[in-house]
Amino acid sequence: MQLSDLSREAMIKVVTEGREGSAMMSFAAVLNRAEIEAVVDYVRDVFIAGDGINTRYHIPANGWEDHQRYAxxxxFATGEIALDTPLEQxxxxxxxxxxxxxxxxxxxxDRSKVEEEGEWWSPRAVSFPRGGYSNKASSTVALTFERDLDALSSATPFARHEIAPEVAGLTPQQRLxxxxxxANCAFCHGATATGRNWVGSFLxxxxxxxxxxxxMAGMTHQRLTQVITEGLVDTTMPAWRGVLSREEIDAVAAYVMRVFVPRSDRTQ
Ligand code: HEC
Ligand code: HEC
Structure with missing residues (x-):
């Protein structure tokens, strides 16, 4: 029999009654039922889980030296205890x-097991696990469109919205x-202008x-330049008039119009 097959009940029974013919004594006179359960649970969590539950993954070769220390x-990993169990329990x-x-x-x-599938566990991003992660490899983010996302980061659903589309035949104004x-808008809107990038998912x-x-139905160059210039009150969409010149605002509007705004809805 494997240790991990040892049922909780059987362990409680042994601790309570002892085991005949062995040094294992009965603790019935020493511990009450709750205490026996507590000690059994402790042993199960720390020692049996520690030894018994190992996997093909949590091995030293994969960098999990002494996985038992996480017992x-x-x-919480196996779902034996729900993650949202009230702390006092x-x-x-x-x-x-x-x-x-x-x-x-x-x-x-992930959450393994929770009693209540609340908003907390919704697929909407509430946090981003990769500390210090940047999708851009260089610090000259502004003018380069780096494509070397690392294998791990590009596994996120956000990463593909951080890659600017390659568009041929842009005019010099649209290139600008x-x-x-x-450099300025992709931070919130994503390089794909969909808003499905990481930062965008928080706003x-x-x-x-x-x-x-x-x-974008009915969007015009004029409306675009106005929104970019003035921003949108009560949203994070900033007013760019103090940052970008009139020519630069015209240029970014021309690019957005050409590359992102769907053609059939364009009024110019
Ligand atoms: C990098 C990803 C990764 C991290 C981080 C990770 N695990 Fe795992 N874990 C796995 C994978 C994959 C499996 C399944 C492996 C298998 O079936 O062989 C697994 C399986 C397990 C199992 C067995 C589950 C079962 O139902 O039998 C336990 C227990 C476990 N992990 C505990 C932990 C603990 C505790 C931590 C944190 C200290 C942790 N893991 C962190 C990837 C991870
Ligand atoms: C700090 C985040 C942020 C940045 C940076 C940002 N935007 Fe926005 N933008 C928003 C948000 C949020 C909205 C949506 C507001 C709403 O739904 O009312 C928005 C809306 C828009 C709209 C839609 C306006 C409309 O009337 O429908 C356009 C166009 C736009 N942004 C263009 C830009 C351009 C171009 C830049 C760069 C010069 C830029 N944004 C930079 C957050 C941002």
């Missing part, structure tokens, strides 16, 4: 395990607009999807 977090060790799970395991194991857009209201036919 208090195991029940957890033992101090389990609370530690939960903290560990949240800081070191949640990125891969491209540089300005990618409320979200950045307008400049490629959306409905949202």
């Amino acid at each position: 208090p977090a195991f029940p 957890l033992t101090p060790l389990q609370q530690e395990g939960r903290q560990l799970f949240i800081s070191a395991c949640v990125t891969c194991h 607009g491209e540089q300005i857009f990618q 409320q209201p979200p950045p307008r999807d400049l490629t959306d036919a409905e949202a």
